[in-house]
Amino acid sequence: MVYFDNAATSFPKPDVVYESVMKAMKEYGANPGRSGHKLALRLGREIFETRELLANLFNIKNPMNLIFTFNCTESLNIAIKGILEKGDHVITTSMEHNSVLRPIKAMERQGVEITIVKGDSAGRINPKDIEKSIKKNTKLIITTHISNLTGTIMPIEEIGKITKKKGIYFLVDAAQSAGVYPIDVEKMNIDMLAFPGHKGLLGPQGTGGLYIREGLDVRELSQGGTGSVSYELEQPNILPDRYESGTLNGPGIIGLGAGVKYIMEKGMDSIRKHEEELTMHFIEEITKINNVKVYGPLNVEEQGAVVSINIGNQDSSEISYILDQSYNIEVRPGIHCAPIAHETMGTLEQGTVRFSFGPFNTHEEIELGIKAIREISNQL
């Protein structure tokens, strides 16, 4: 079986991730931050270690400014709803995932104004178009780091310069980049960074995180028990507790920590280089095949390990079905939860067949993928 669906969830995980999850569940599966006994303290300590690891990875000064969530979608909801208010203006791009678009659409009904800056035919966003859209009431700019449809890498450092200059908050959706591409919240002027644990960071599902810049007053989405100031009926105002109500996914976070450690030991650059090689070769070969349309910038300086294609006018679901059934190759078809990005690409009806590569994919697998596309294209 060849798994090319790493943009949905990375698979497999490093062995150390499986082992860490199991160890946490079996040996110290208590409730962190609640009780004071040995098991609870051990889990609490190791969760803090994961916080530190992630803080290091993203150059976050204080690990307490990094909160754990259920998934990247929850992180984005907290960031968007916690900062925007009636009368505010928010700018985002046509390349966003529904995890950004749907929350801002919900805020629109509460009186928030939206501007969506359109990408070009390869999904590129021009920072100047963002700058031009800024109005007096612009409070927040949201952009994905890497498009989940076309793999297009966005110029977040340049956008961060604009938001800093203009005093606007900058929220980055790192769903497709965290763990693979360098992210420095200081250098890039990122005020809030949302990321999943189960994609590039190689952790288990049920994990995600949000960085909130020190001093930024983001309203919490949920309230509940935090294991801190338990005598108070008001949600505590301290970080990370304010945003971490109820029991965390302890073993999941431990597994995420193991994933981050694996990346650091292996070297994020070397993982990225490997993915770039696979992506580059894949793009080079499939663009030569008759009838195959490949979306995105088509070069690894501008495109991550996500490649969307179509074969002729064939329905993307049908192609994926053939890949799965006849070739045992697992990809994702259809509309990739990014409707305006599909509009931008002109693929809202056909969808796309998305190939997304991870650290455990091999050159041999890429060859199998290329061969399969060639054969399917010939047969149609």
Added chain:
Amino acid sequence: MVYFDNAATSFPKPDVVYESVMKAMKEYGANPGRSGHKLALRLGREIFETRELLANLFNIKNPMNLIFTFNCTESLNIAIKGILEKGDHVITTSMEHNSVLRPIKAMERQGVEITIVKGDSAGRINPKDIEKSIKKNTKLIITTHISNLTGTIMPIEEIGKITKKKGIYFLVDAAQSAGVYPIDVEKMNIDMLAFPGHKGLLGPQGTGGLYIREGLDVRELSQGGTGSVSYELEQPNILPDRYESGTLNGPGIIGLGAGVKYIMEKGMDSIRKHEEELTMHFIEEITKINNVKVYGPLNVEEQGAVVSINIGNQDSSEISYILDQSYNIEVRPGIHCAPIAHETMGTLEQGTVRFSFGPFNTHEEIELGIKAIREISNQL
């Protein structure tokens, strides 16, 4: 090591839970409901099986009315914030956890009226007091099924009769009961049932659920990608998708399913009976010890496997520390995220030392606990 902190999180889990989580992670750790390939479909199918198992357990007619969440706190936040609006009145009890109290306090700032019905000295709630509190604008009644402080079992069936008669929505917090005590949403007239996966249901952390009665229009707390109607910028209105944005905790849910299956095979009644025997014997013996104050109804008809105690005027954290360090017995001290319940018990300053038992606790462990309390009490 003796683990008496099952009310915080059950530990250990049945072996089949560990195995199921590992199998899901290693063999089909894809993204359910996103792609259409074999791995994704398998995970999707097994997640649906867990939905069915839980629906059976709680007598929910349509499994699609059961949504998966991060934890019970998220479930409660969705239920509370999704139903209450400015001008509404909500009734709850003094025995609630902060996962109920803090969200309703947040809603109070948005113009929701709150009445908190007080429990008696054993934490019992009189349904008549609830009925007397009903006003014209009462929209929702929330009560815990079992207090996490005193183990007091609430008369939810009687309260359900009142809410049905009066046309008021009924939300039950089953944090301490799901998986151990029978819950029948039809018979008990429960409109919304919130539960954690990692306590009595013996699943992993990072899992929880919320039942929403058919036809009840509960606003979603978050929006995002649902893998359904992906071309739409509006959150889909179908269940469970409306409330399940972003990637679910796939392996966690599979583990939860294994926990539920284990309970069904073992028999929920036999698990409860075992816990009742442990609890009864524990209460009988420790109430005989000098200087020990035990809270709650002190009989298993009215009290679950949660027993809060204090020894003299000693700080509860100190007692817990001694239990942990000298006896290797793990309990939870302090304020158990239920401030008004502590007020009701008069333990807001001292806190309590909470013993909570699970299916894997043994009679021998109970004897060790009793012996430890006796010795500590003698030494003080």
